[in-house]
Amino acid sequence: MNKTIPGTRHPLHGVDQTRRIEQTAAQALPAHTLMQRAGLAVARLALAIAPHAQRIWIACGPGNNGGDGLEAAIHLQRWGKQVVVTWLGQTESAPADTVAARLRLQDAGILVESMPSGDFDLCIDALLGIGSQLREPQGLMADWIRQINASGAPILSVDLPTGLHADTGQATAVHVQASHTLNLLTLKPGLFTAQGRDAAGTVWCDTLGLELNVLTALAPTAYLNAQPIKTRRPHASHKGSYGDVAVIGGAHGMTGAALLAAGAALYAGTGRVFVGLLNDQSVTVDVRHPELMFRPIQSLDFSAMTVVCGCGGGQAVQPVLCDVLSSPAPVVLDADALNVIATDNVLQTELLARCARQAVTVLTPHPLEAARLLGQTAQQVQSDRLTAAQTLAQRFACTVVLKGSGSIIASPDHLPVINPTGNGRLASAGTGDVLAGMVGAELAAGKTGFEAACRAVYRHGALADTWPPGAPLTAQLLVLGGCDTACR
Numbered sequence: 001m002n003k004t005i006p007g008t009r010h011p012l013h014g015v016d017q018t019r020r021i022e023q024t025a026a027q028a029l030p031a032h033t034l035m036q037r038a039g040l041a042v043a044r045l046a047l048a049i050a051p052h053a054q055r056i057w058i059a060c061g062p063g064n065n066g067g068d069g070l071e072a073a074i075h076l077q078r079w080g081k082q083v084v085v086t087w088l089g090q091t092e093s094a095p096a097d098t099v100a101a102r103l104r105l106q107d108a109g110i111l112v113e114s115m116p117s118g119d120f121d122l123c124i125d126a127l128l129g130i131g132s133q134l135r136e137p138q139g140l141m142a143d144w145i146r147q148i149n150a151s152g153a154p155i156l157s158v159d160l161p162t163g164l165h166a167d168t169g170q171a172t173a174v175h176v177q178a179s180h181t182l183n184l185l186t187l188k189p190g191l192f193t194a195q196g197r198d199a200a201g202t203v204w205c206d207t208l209g210l211e212l213n214v215l216t217a218l219a220p221t222a223y224l225n226a227q228p229i230k231t232r233r234p235h236a237s238h239k240g241s242y243g244d245v246a247v248i249g250g251a252h253g254m255t256g257a258a259l260l261a262a263g264a265a266l267y268a269g270t271g272r273v274f275v276g277l278l279n280d281q282s283v284t285v286d287v288r289h290p291e292l293m294f295r296p297i298q299s300l301d302f303s304a305m306t307v308v309c310g311c312g313g314g315q316a317v318q319p320v321l322c323d324v325l326s327s328p329a330p331v332v333l334d335a336d337a338l339n340v341i342a343t344d345n346v347l348q349t350e351l352l353a354r355c356a357r358q359a360v361t362v363l364t365p366h367p368l369e370a371a372r373l374l375g376q377t378a379q380q381v382q383s384d385r386l387t388a389a390q391t392l393a394q395r396f397a398c399t400v401v402l403k404g405s406g407s408i409i410a411s412p413d414h415l416p417v418i419n420p421t422g423n424g425r426l427a428s429a430g431t432g433d434v435l436a437g438m439v440g441a442e443l444a445a446g447k448t449g450f451e452a453a454c455r456a457v458y459r460h461g462a463l464a465d466t467w468p469p470g471a472p473l474t475a476q477l478l479v480l481g482g483c484d485t486a487c488r
């Protein structure tokens, strides 16, 4: 059993792939072996996270997730724990593995209680796993979820927090909020995006003794984003070795957005950073960042630089977009550039045409911007973030960063990546502009669109994760904090 190691490129498997792996594995093993291994793994982790727990409630659901819980109860009782087992299943209708587990429980002399009573030192949530449907739990299932959450005890969820969808990270209104989740066989993508990160707590995985070739026979659904490798700057290098970034944005009243993106590109190591402000030509210097060079947009040579376009762009970005999209420059499109493109078919055609010319493009929408581009609602996007990001990447033939908790990086040429860094402290105005600048810096240094997005998104989130507790985190401070990790 392993804790997921931060910064590692773990493969993630959705429900379909997990079921296929499970079938292959089960065929090669004596009946019920996988569930017995699962139960043992759950019991072991229970001991590890709550070694002094005496009274343990194991809430078991009607399917095989419940069966895992029954198997775990047998071990915990054997190890001297007082187990309270509740079960929503029936012997006549439960799956075969679970029926076998129920009989073993009976043989071990453990009674199934109709209701949990008293206090518990640990709750094990074995109500629903990958068979969970996104319908709202009712009756006893809903009552027990509420009781588990209100118990005040550590909560160990088996395979998934009940109510969370394994593929999407969408959760029913009533769902378990675990302190630990033990994934079985495979890590599931839903734990790392949308509501998954809040529901899952610390994520563990046990592959139930399967051979690597069984686990790797199927391509995963996605990967977790890996910590970028630091590269050393050669002595024999100069500012031209690290590229030029031009930030186009900052319409009237939104100059700050462009300055944040430009500052972020600068601190992330770009050789030279230019700023082309839309409408507000009066700004000629940023005294806090005198390295930035302010130029009229018409004077910027897009063929020789990376362009970050749209931060604080308003409608004023529209006339510039055609030139940006038709240029060979690597381009990051953010914020209002995306909003304008969403309403303009000509620009959409230009955007699509870039791929055929091998021009690199990265889109960095938040869920509402993604929804506008897809003609959907933000809720629809959030209900399946992986699919939304992949659809956008296919439609516009470019790399897409769908921002938010568990940002998704998608491209037509790669399996999608879910980013594990970042937290709610990033939910403040301007942090997206900072990310756009950081992606621009990676592109200017010669990374591909996908690499640039993966590296920048990881670092951006990692900055927030290592931010001193209690210290304010604003976009401007994030820019300055970025200088600690500018490490090319």
Ligand SMILES: NC(=O)C1=CN([C@@H]2O[C@H](COP(=O)(O)OP(=O)(O)OC[C@H]3O[C@@H](n4cnc5c(N)ncnc54)[C@H](OP(=O)(O)O)[C@@H]3O)[C@@H](O)[C@H]2O)[C@@H](O)CC1
Pocket: 022, 026, 034, 035, 038, 061, 062, 063, 064, 065, 066, 068, 095, 097, 127, 128, 129, 130, 131, 132, 133, 134, 135, 136, 137, 138, 141, 158, 159, 160, 184, 185
């Ligand atoms: N077999 C094996 O080898 C191994 C299996 N493993 C374990 O099995 C788990 C998958 O088991 P599973 O497929 O039985 O699905 P599971 O998550 O128990 O749920 C299905 C039941 O829940 C019900 N239900 C669904 N949604 C609901 C809702 N919203 N509200 C209320 N009820 C709802 C659904 O009812 P239905 O929708 O059919 O009416 C059905 O009765 C997997 O996560 C892992 O823990 C591991 O041990 C590895 C080896």
Ligand SMILES: Nc1ncnc2c1ncn2[C@@H]1O[C@H](COP(=O)(O)OP(=O)(O)O)[C@@H](O)[C@H]1O
Pocket: 335, 365, 366, 403, 404, 405, 406, 407, 421, 422, 423, 424, 425, 426, 427, 428, 429, 430, 431, 432, 433, 434, 435, 460
């Ligand atoms: N709860 C969260 N967890 C992780 N990252 C977050 C969270 N909230 C916001 N972020 C990150 O912060 C940034 C916000 O970007 P965006 O919504 O475009 O803001 P703005 O337009 O104000 O700059 C994105 O990179 C997003 O992924």
Ligand SMILES: [K+]
Pocket: 065, 125, 126, 127, 128, 129, 157, 158, 159, 160, 161, 162
């Ligand atoms: K569960």
